[in-house]
Amino acid sequence: MGVNEFDAIVVGTGMSGGWAMRVLTEAGLKTLALDRGRMVEHGDYPTEHKQPWDMPWRGGRVHPDVREDYPVQRRYQAFDEYSRHWYIKDTDAPYVEDKPFDWIQPDMVGGKSLMWGRQSYRWSPVDFEANLKDGHGVDWPIRYDDLAPWYDLVERTIGVSGSREGLPQLPDGKFQQPMEMNAAEKLARDRIESTFPGRRVIIGRAAVLTEPLDGRAPCHYCGPCIRGCSTGSFYSTQSSALPAARATGKLTLLSRKLVHSVVYREGRATGVRVIDMESGRFEEYTAKVVFLCASSPGTVRIMLNSKSTEFPEGIANGSGILGHYLLNHHARVGAGGSMEGMEDRYYRGNRPNGIYIPRFRNLESDGPRDFVRGYGLQGGAGRGGWSRGGNMPGFGADFKAGLRVPGEWRIGFQAYGEVLPYFENYMTLDDTLTDKWGMPSARFHVGRFDNELAMRKDMAATAAEMLEAAGAKNVNTYDNAQVAPGNTNHEMGGARMGRDPKTSVLNGWNQCHEIPNLFVTDGACMTSSACQNPSLTYMALTARAAHYAVDQLKIGGLARV
Amino acid sequence: MGVVLAPGTVAAILSGCRPELDTGPGFLTRSEHELVADLAELIIPQTDTPGAREAGVADYIDMLLEHFSGDATRDEVRAQLGELQDWIGDHGAQSIYELGEAQTSRLMLALDQQAFPVAGLVPAGLTGLPGGETPLLRRIKPWTVAGYYTSQMGATMELHQSPFGAYDGDVPMSEVGKTWA
Numbered sequence: 001m002g003v004n005e006f007d008a009i010v011v012g013t014g015m016s017g018g019w020a021m022r023v024l025t026e027a028g029l030k031t032l033a034l035d036r037g038r039m040v041e042h043g044d045y046p047t048e049h050k051q052p053w054d055m056p057w058r059g060g061r062v063h064p065d066v067r068e069d070y071p072v073q074r075r076y077q078a079f080d081e082y083s084r085h086w087y088i089k090d091t092d093a094p095y096v097e098d099k100p101f102d103w104i105q106p107d108m109v110g111g112k113s114l115m116w117g118r119q120s121y122r123w124s125p126v127d128f129e130a131n132l133k134d135g136h137g138v139d140w141p142i143r144y145d146d147l148a149p150w151y152d153l154v155e156r157t158i159g160v161s162g163s164r165e166g167l168p169q170l171p172d173g174k175f176q177q178p179m180e181m182n183a184a185e186k187l188a189r190d191r192i193e194s195t196f197p198g199r200r201v202i203i204g205r206a207a208v209l210t211e212p213l214d215g216r217a218p219c220h221y222c223g224p225c226i227r228g229c230s231t232g233s234f235y236s237t238q239s240s241a242l243p244a245a246r247a248t249g250k251l252t253l254l255s256r257k258l259v260h261s262v263v264y265r266e267g268r269a270t271g272v273r274v275i276d277m278e279s280g281r282f283e284e285y286t287a288k289v290v291f292l293c294a295s296s297p298g299t300v301r302i303m304l305n306s307k308s309t310e311f312p313e314g315i316a317n318g319s320g321i322l323g324h325y326l327l328n329h330h331a332r333v334g335a336g337g338s339m340e341g342m343e344d345r346y347y348r349g350n351r352p353n354g355i356y357i358p359r360f361r362n363l364e365s366d367g368p369r370d371f372v373r374g375y376g377l378q379g380g381a382g383r384g385g386w387s388r389g390g391n392m393p394g395f396g397a398d399f400k401a402g403l404r405v406p407g408e409w410r411i412g413f414q415a416y417g418e419v420l421p422y423f424e425n426y427m428t429l430d431d432t433l434t435d436k437w438g439m440p441s442a443r444f445h446v447g448r449f450d451n452e453l454a455m456r457k458d459m460a461a462t463a464a465e466m467l468e469a470a471g472a473k474n475v476n477t478y479d480n481a482q483v484a485p486g487n488t489n490h491e492m493g494g495a496r497m498g499r500d501p502k503t504s505v506l507n508g509w510n511q512c513h514e515i516p517n518l519f520v521t522d523g524a525c526m527t528s529s530a531c532q533n534p535s536l537t538y539m540a541l542t543a544r545a546a547h548y549a550v551d552q553l554k555i556g557g558l559a560r561v
Numbered sequence: 562m563g564v565v566l567a568p569g570t571v572a573a574i575l576s577g578c579r580p581e582l583d584t585g586p587g588f589l590t591r592s593e594h595e596l597v598a599d600l601a602e603l604i605i606p607q608t609d610t611p612g613a614r615e616a617g618v619a620d621y622i623d624m625l626l627e628h629f630s631g632d633a634t635r636d637e638v639r640a641q642l643g644e645l646q647d648w649i650g651d652h653g654a655q656s657i658y659e660l661g662e663a664q665t666s667r668l669m670l671a672l673d674q675q676a677f678p679v680a681g682l683v684p685a686g687l688t689g690l691p692g693g694e695t696p697l698l699r700r701i702k703p704w705t706v707a708g709y710y711t712s713q714m715g716a717t718m719e720l721h722q723s724p725f726g727a728y729d730g731d732v733p734m735s736e737v738g739k740t741w742a
Contacts, residue, residue, distance in 0.1 A: 051713065051716070052711035052712075052716070053711065053712055053713045053716075057624070057628070057629075058621060058624075058707075058708070058711050059711060060707075060711075061629060063628060063629075064628065064629065179728060179730075180728060180729070180730035180731070181730055182730040182731060183730070183731045185730075186730075186731070219728070220725040220726055221723070221725065221726065221727065221728045222725050223723075343734065344733060344734045344735070345731055345732070345733065345734060346732050346733070346734045346736075346737045347728070347729060347730050347731065347732055348723055348724070348727070348728070348729045348732050348737060349723055349724075349726065349727060349728035349729060350723055350728075351728045351730070383740075385740055385741065385742075386706060386710040386715075386720065386740060386742070387706065387707070387710075389702075389703075389706040389710075390702060390703030390704075390706040390707065391677075391703065392677065393673060393674075393677040393679050394673065394677075395603055395604045395605075395669050395673055395702075396603065396604070396606055396669070397606055397608050399604065399605070400605050400606065400608060400612075400719070401608075403706075403710075403740060404719065404720065404739045404740055405739065405740060406734075406739075406740045406741070
C-alpha cells in the first residue's frame, strides 16, 4: 500500500466520524481520518476550570475586534470568551443565506463532540414510522428494532446517565445512574405529573458519566462542559473514540485537511481530493470505502462539489434531491416563572444537565392537533444568583447582604420541536463565493412553515400550563421566532435515507444507492427530524453502517453495483 | 489624589476638556475613575468582606467602557459623571463621601430611584441630578455587580464557589450558608 492508500477514509471526526474511525480501525482496517479543524489532543482545553478573573475580559463577551471575524458564530448563545477558540472563523469560511440560517460550526478535531449539549435520547418506533403514517417525507428504510442493538452498544460505550421510565415514545437505554433533580424540580414533577396524566418529567439523559467507565472518571460537577473535560467525564471523540482508534495502530489522523470532493471512477468512490490548508496544495487519498461524517451541510457541500461525467450535479445525486429536505429543530419558545417557598433548600455542585418532558402530543393518547408530530421540553430550576443584583433596587450593606443569600427559585422550559421534511428547504453551492481555500461556499434556503408555526403556539401554551400546574408564579411565555433555523444546531437531512433511489440518496445501511462503497452517516442521512436531540442516533447509525461496511468488505460486497 | 483641583477645574475636566494631567490608563480620566470607584463602593461597600473599591470594580467598568461600549454609551456616561461631579461641587464637596453620610445617602437613593423606580416609594426630592436617556445607575449598578462578583474577592470571600466532587440536588440552606458564586 502506498502512503496515500488506505482501506477506509473517514471525513470528519466529530459525533459520527469518531464512531466511524473507532469501528473501522477496531475491525483492522487501515483508516485515514481527515478533519478541517486544527488538532486538539485530549486535555488541550485552555479555558477548563479557568476563573473569570483569570480571563482577559472577565469571562464575558468576546472582544469586539475578534467578534468581527465571527458574524455568524456570535449569534449562538454559547459563543463567549471561554469557548470562542472552538468556533470556525466565519470570515475564512463564509456562506450565503437566501433566508437567515445560522450554521454554527466547530473548527477542530473532535468537532461538535467537544461542544455538544450531551443530551442523549433514543428515537422510538413512532419516530421511524411517522413519515409513512402521515405522508410527510418518504418512509424510513429502517425501523426502531434495526437500530436498538446499536443504541445499546453506543450507550454502553459512551456512558449515558439516566432513569428508566418505560415510555414507548422515548425508549429506555443502557443507563448509568441518573443525576438528581433539585427540590423545586421534584416538586414541579410531582405536581405536573398528577395534573396531566400522560406527561412525565424526567431527569435529562446525558452522555456525562455518573460512574467510572474505561478509565474515564465520573463527573466532578464543575459545570461548563463546553470548555473541555480533562477527566473525560463527558463523551467526546477525544475522551473515548480517538484513544480507542489509536490503540489499534490502524489510524492515521490528519488535521487541517479540507476535503474538496469525493473521487469517482467506474461506479465507485476511489478516495478523496483534499486541500492541505497550510500549503493550499491538492492531495489525493484512496481507499476501498469512504465514510462522510462532516456534518449535514458539510457533507452535502462536499458531495455537491464532487462532479463527474456520470454525476454532473454532485456525487450519488441521480435522484436530484441532494441538498434538499434539510431538517433542524425549532426551539427558543417556552415559558418561565418563579416558585414560592423552599427558601431552606439549596443544592451543591453544578449539574451539567436539566430535566426533560418527553413528547406527549399526537401520540395514541393525544390528538389530533392542528399540527402533526410533536416536541419535547427541556428545562430546569435553580435559585437566583448574584446577577439578579444588577436589576434590583437598593445599594449599600443591605444590598450586599441580600445577594449573599440565594434568590427565589426560578423554573423554565424550552421546547424543541420536530421540523417536517420540505423539498423547499435546501442548500446548493454558490456560483461565485468560495472559502479562503477556494472551495465553493454553501448557499442556504431554509424556512419554517405552517406546521412549525402552529406547533409553536402549542409549545408556549403547554409550557405555561405546566408551570402553572407546578405552582409557579409570574409565568411568562416567550417565542423567539426570529432566531434563525440552524441556531439550535441539530442540522439534518440533505442526503436522506429511503427505500427508493429516485427519492433518496442513501439506503437503509447509510450507503449511497448509486455507489456502494460511499457511506454518509452524519445528520445528512436523516429522513425525518423527530424532536429528540439527534447525536445518539447519528452514533448508532454510524456504528451500524460501519459494521456493515466491514462485513461487506470481507465478502467483496462493496464492489460496483 | 496628589493634586487638589478646584471644583471648577474638575467640572471642566469631566465635561470633556481633558488636559494631559487627568488622563487615565483606559477610557476614564483619573477623576472619573475615582468617582466611579466611589459609586461602586457605595453600591457594594466594605463590610466583613472587601467592597467594590478594593475588588477593583472601577478598573472593570473602565475596561467595559474602553473595549465593549459604543460611542453613545461612552458619551452619555462621561456627561453624567461630569454632571454628578458638578452636583457634588455645587453642594460644597469634592467627592461624594465629602457630602457627609446623610447627604450621600440621599444622593444615592435619588440616583437609585431614577434607575430602578420602586412604586410607592417617596422620591428623594433632589434636583439637578445627571440626566440622559439611560439613568446613570442603570449602567453602573449591573457593571458593579458583575465586576465585584466575578472578582476573586467577590467570588471567594463574599460568596463561595461550589466544590468539585458530587452533585447534591437537595441540601438544607443552613449547610451551604450563602449564594454560590
